[in-house]
Amino acid sequence: MIFVFILLALTITAGLFEYLYHINSVKSVPVRIHVNGSRGKSSVTRLIAAGLRAAGKKVIAKTTGSAPMIIFEDGSEEPLSRRGKPNIKELVDFFRIVRKRKVDAVIVECMAILPELQKVTERSIVKSTIGVITNVRPDHIGEMGNSLKEIAEAISLTIPRKAVLFSSENRFLDLFRKKAQLLKTQFNPEELPFPTAQEMKSFPYLEHRENVALALGVCKFLGIERETALEGMHKAEPDIGVLRIHRIEEDGRVIEFINAFSANDPESINVIWDRVKKRHEKKIILINTRRDRIIRSKQLGELVAKKMKASSYLVTGSYVRAFIRSALKAGLPREKLINLEGNTVEKIYRTITDFADRKTLVFAMGNFVNFGWEITKYFTERAEEIAYSVEI
Numbered sequence: 001m002i003f004v005f006i007l008l009a010l011t012i013t014a015g016l017f018e019y020l021y022h023i024n025s026v027k028s029v030p031v032r033i034h035v036n037g038s039r040g041k042s043s044v045t046r047l048i049a050a051g052l053r054a055a056g057k058k059v060i061a062k063t064t065g066s067a068p069m070i071i072f073e074d075g076s077e078e079p080l081s082r083r084g085k086p087n088i089k090e091l092v093d094f095f096r097i098v099r100k101r102k103v104d105a106v107i108v109e110c111m112a113i114l115p116e117l118q119k120v121t122e123r124s125i126v127k128s129t130i131g132v133i134t135n136v137r138p139d140h141i142g143e144m145g146n147s148l149k150e151i152a153e154a155i156s157l158t159i160p161r162k163a164v165l166f167s168s169e170n171r172f173l174d175l176f177r178k179k180a181q182l183l184k185t186q187f188n189p190e191e192l193p194f195p196t197a198q199e200m201k202s203f204p205y206l207e208h209r210e211n212v213a214l215a216l217g218v219c220k221f222l223g224i225e226r227e228t229a230l231e232g233m234h235k236a237e238p239d240i241g242v243l244r245i246h247r248i249e250e251d252g253r254v255i256e257f258i259n260a261f262s263a264n265d266p267e268s269i270n271v272i273w274d275r276v277k278k279r280h281e282k283k284i285i286l287i288n289t290r291r292d293r294i295i296r297s298k299q300l301g302e303l304v305a306k307k308m309k310a311s312s313y314l315v316t317g318s319y320v321r322a323f324i325r326s327a328l329k330a331g332l333p334r335e336k337l338i339n340l341e342g343n344t345v346e347k348i349y350r351t352i353t354d355f356a357d358r359k360t361l362v363f364a365m366g367n368f369v370n371f372g373w374e375i376t377k378y379f380t381e382r383a384e385e386i387a388y389s390v391e392i
Contacts, residue, residue, distance in 0.1 A: 025095040026127050031105035033218065034126045036118070036158040037134030037169070038151070039268045040211045042239040044134055045109045046071065047207075047215035054232025055224045058103040062094050063239060064111040070094070073103065075237065088112050091125045105222075113143050115154040122158040130221070131160045131185070132214055133167040133176060139265035141295055152176075159183055166217050168192055168210040192217045193226065202234045206243040206272075240373075243272060246383035254359045255352070256280065257379045261288065261368035264296060266303040269365050273308055280361040283310040284352055288366035288375065289317035300366060301326025310363070312355055316340040316348055317371055345371075345378040 026032065035045045042063045049061035049071055061071040068080035080090070088111060098106050108126055112118040122128060136152045144154040152172040156179045159165055164186045167176050180187040192213040200209060212233065219229040238244075242262065248255040256279060260272050277283065285304055289297045301323040304313060313336055315323055320341040328334060340348055352362055364375060 022092050022095060022125070023127075025099040026125075028099045029095075029103060029106045031130065031222065032126060032128045033105065033107040033130045033132060034110060034122060034128035034158055034160065035107065035132040035134070036110035036155050037132075037167075038137035038139045038155070038265060039263060040134040040208060041109045042262075043207065043211045043242060044132060044214050045107050046236055046239060047211060047233045048132075048218050049107050050075070050232040050236030051215055051219040051224055051229030052105055052107075052222065052232075054228050054235075055219075057105055058101070059105045059107065060098050060101060060103050061107040061109075062091075063109045068111075070097070073101070077237065086111055088117055088121050088125065091121065095125075110158055113140050115144060115157055118154060119157040122160060126158075128158075128160040129163050130218060131158060131163060131165040132218065133159075133165070133169055134211065134214065135169045136172055137265045137267045138299070139268075139296075148172075149175075160185055164189060164221065166192070166214055166221075168214050188217075189221060190217070193220060195230070199230055202230075204234075205238050206245065206275075207238075244380075245276070246380050248379065248383050250353055250382075252358070253353070253356050255356050255362055256360070257362045257383070258364060259376050259380075260363060260365045261372045261376065264300075264365070264367060266299050269300070269303065270307055273363065276361065276363070277308075280359045282357040282360040284312045284314065284355060284360060284362045285310045286314045286316070286348070286352070286362060286364045286366075286375070287323060288364070288368075288372040289315065289320050289323050290367045290369070291319040293367060294319065294322045296367075297322040298326040301328075301332075302330045305330035305332035308363075310336075312336055312338060314338045314340050314348065314351065316343060316375075317367065345374050348375065349378055349382075 033048060035041050045061050045063050049059050052059045053075060058073045060073060063069050064086060069077045070080055071077050110118065110121060112121045133155055136148055136155060138148060145151040152175055156176055159179050161183045162185060165180045166188055177187045193216045194209055194213040215233060216226060216229055244259050246257040248257060258276055260269060263269050263272055285308060287300060305327045320339055324337060366372060
């Protein structure tokens, strides 16, 4: 019995010591930025880091987007190796790395999904001096909430105490403002400095103005000149899943492959679709599904049937019947739907090229993880022009 008591006491002491060490690691960084939201977290994290680097600040960032990365002071990147599923405990190890490098600022993309874990991430691990909320979209329904309001409430759990909060989400500004006031946090200190159309053209990929505005707002608050911050952002390496258009020429035909995999909720996908759908008359939509994302598959099936008019709809991945049933029920013509579940990437590519006209737009959407990444890699390796940009 005494041995058990001693063991328990040692465990508690070790845990307390580890937590105190973590708090000291956190406090060793004067500027801590926590980026949350449904879409655009990785992009905003990278943009803020790039803007601060351009001004000579020592910055380390951590993303958890299409591929989790640590971005170091010189802009170099290192993939984050994981054993099993993502766990917020990896942030503790991240801050140990940060402490040793004595940086000016750290930017962290929120990796938690469940509301209670989002709160723990902010209150106990990151303790940010600046919070950022990109937007609220119908993603992770059930895990984060069953409505946009509930999802917004979940995301608001990362608003920091006695700090500063930036957000470009107009629908829930009042909610975020009230939450910030309760926490004695300043909300949107100034009007967000949206980039001009000309400034957006300098990005070598399809970036969203709201993302750039948030990053510019944070940089301005930290005393960085707009031109300096933008110069760094234009040169920054984007997330692997960032929205890009890849131009492929084969047998006298031009195929524009749009990688929209990272925008996997209906609202975000529809925004992108509206911006690019007029590029070519012939359009093929490629959907990649996952067995563990059945609700999302059903949402996407209804979306393409009602709002995304195309010549053909190619479905791949796993458990595609959830998508197919939803799409057919919503009115999608069966003859336009092609089930490619179980086919190789090569077969999918060949099917698309066989269907393509002289100029064809291929819109890839759904899930990026695993097979979505393989599809993207296969197409981009055959692209003559990468990051073929359009004004958005």
